[in-house]
Amino acid sequence: MTAIWPDHLFLVGCGNMAGQMLSRWLACGLDPARVTVLRPSGRAVADGVTVVTAYPAALPAGTTILLGMKPYQIADVAAALAPLCHAATPIVSILAGTTLADLRTRFPGARDIVRAMPNLPVGLGEGVVALFTDVATDRQAKADLAALIQPLGLAEWIADEALFNRVTALSGCGPAFLFRFIDALARAGEAIGIPAPQAARMALATVQGAANMAAGAAASPAALADQVASPGGMTREGLNVLDADDRLLALLTDTLAAARDRGEAMARGA
Known part of the structure; x- marks a missing residue:
């Protein structure tokens, strides 16, 4: 699938995740002149990208919106942005805990709304992006948005929004858990x-x-782990520790469950 760039991309917020997405898109050929970032600080984002500190009076034709601010800001953002949206204005939200129903309530004029949950390696084109929408989103718009996501890495459409927080716990939060594992492996080596x-x-x-x-x-x-581990060898002895009472599986299950539960609590709070 070849990336399909929108005529114009309007980012509300450009923090770590949205910034990584934009960085990758620019590296893959998105013209920075097509991009506007709303950023209260006015701090520059990338060469050629327009940064504004207030909402424009209107959005250019062919604009796709990326909601990349903090989830708690959704009410204020929607109050200012919704009047600028119409049926042909696609919206991609990366706001954790903000449901599609909530987004549709806040942006009643927008037909094409997609929830996306990327992880940090999208900046390298090696990320995972979970996607969800409903039947109200136009089929062609859905395909175009999927093509926009394609340069970021693996795109996975989720059939049931109820799975979204679980997927987020695995792939969205997963890099942080893996970073922690790498650090622990190094510290264990030192020990x-x-x-x-x-x-x-x-x-x-x-x-x-x-x-x-x-x-x-x-x-x-x-299977690869078992291939590395010869009977009675060093690797097998180490695996025996990790596998005892399914301790590694139990630890990771508890970790993902805690992240999932926090996502669900955030959704209830919203």
Whole structure:
């Protein structure tokens, strides 16, 4: 699928996640002259990208909106932005905990609304973006928005919005959990006597190489682990610790459940 750039892209907010998305799109050929970022600070974003501190009187024809501010700001943003939207104005929301029904209530004039939950590696084109919409969104608009997302990495359409917080816990929050694992692996290496700088470099390279190998392998990660672990060998002894009483699985299940529950609480609060 080839990326389809909107005639104009209007970003409300440009924090870490929205900034990574925009960076990748610009690197893949999006003309910065087609981009406007609403940013109260007025701080520059990228060469050629227009930054404004207030809403314009009107949006250019062919504008796609990306909602990338903090979720708690949705009421104020919608009050100012909704009057500028019409049926042909696609809206992509990356606001955690903000449901499609809530978005439709706040933007009644917009027909094409998609929820998206990216993770941070979208800036490298190696991210995961969960997508959800309903039957009200035009089929062609849905295809165009999917093509816009394509340069960011793996795009996964979710059939049931009830799964959104669960998917967010896995892929949206997952990079932070993996970063923590890399740090723990390095610190564990230091704890058994490897110099800290070497342990850090080796832990990072080990995770990177193993992830690339898993991505290109026909076998599952579970099968790959068993292939590495010879009976009675060092790897098997280590796996026995991780596998005892399913402790690693239990830890990660508790971790994802906590993230999921927080997302659901945020949705109820909104």
